[in-house]
Amino acid sequence: MIEYVVPENIDHRLLARAKGLLAEGGLLAFPTDTSWSLACSMKSREGIKKLKSLSVERDERYFTLLCSDISQFGEFCSMDNTRFRLIKRLSPGPYTFVLKTLLGTEKVLGLRRREVGIRIPCHPLPLALVSTLGQPLYSVTAKRNMTAGYEGTWEEPEDPDDTRFPPIPEEELFEGGWELEDINGIDLILDGGEEQNRMFSTVLDVSGDEVIVLRQGVGPWPV
Numbered sequence: 001m002i003e004y005v006v007p008e009n010i011d012h013r014l015l016a017r018a019k020g021l022l023a024e025g026g027l028l029a030f031p032t033d034t035s036w037s038l039a040c041s042m043k044s045r046e047g048i049k050k051l052k053s054l055s056v057e058r059d060e061r062y063f064t065l066l067c068s069d070i071s072q073f074g075e076f077c078s079m080d081n082t083r084f085r086l087i088k089r090l091s092p093g094p095y096t097f098v099l100k101t102l103l104g105t106e107k108v109l110g111l112r113r114r115e116v117g118i119r120i121p122c123h124p125l126p127l128a129l130v131s132t133l134g135q136p137l138y139s140v141t142a143k144r145n146m147t148a149g150y151e152g153t154w155e156e157p158e159d160p161d162d163t164r165f166p167p168i169p170e171e172e173l174f175e176g177g178w179e180l181e182d183i184n185g186i187d188l189i190l191d192g193g194e195e196q197n198r199m200f201s202t203v204l205d206v207s208g209d210e211v212i213v214l215r216q217g218v219g220p221w222p223v
Helices: 012-023 045-054 070-076 081-090 105-109 124-133 177-182
Strands: 002-004 028-031 036-041 064-066 095-100 115-119 137-141 188-191 202-205 212-215
Touching: 002 177, 012 028, 012 036, 012 124, 012 188, 028 124, 028 177, 036 045, 036 124, 045 137, 070 081, 070 115, 081 095, 105 115, 124 137, 177 188
Parallel strands: 002 188, 028 188, 064 115, 095 202
Antiparallel strands: 028 036, 036 137, 064 137, 095 115, 202 212
């Protein structure tokens, strides 16, 4: 299930295999510029269903569209010139931007709300996957509670008006690709062979008039 790759020079046959798995509803695991991610094709209902079943997050803003170019943002999200300039300045990098979806995007992704997280990671491996697939990947951060088939309960925040995301405890994140083999449902792990930093992205809600920090991660804000 693990394939070791050189992220800057991935065998085209392996990328073709990954594309086929994604098209058939498969799940892939790979490192990004922050931590390990699990992802499926954004147009595979079966893949999205499998991905969501592994995560305990109920808020769909935890799920992220990984893009290879900022032009892809405009295909799925509402973005004016001000937002475009901000996103372009911070991308690629460890930032996730919450944007209003365009009509139809929530139907494709099975969303219950009109916002979605979207970003361009600064890592050649996910960028190559997105380019090969020809569309963004739908992803979520890989966490250790997925390995045990965790069936926890959602804890409502004490303040219902507090929309911030809690930071992900470092011990919940992975370092090596071999650790993800315990997660049921992953069809392919792409591993660059180096230990992964256990970090999380900074999540910025740019769907309104002001930028709201939903989670402070490795990406500095303000900049």
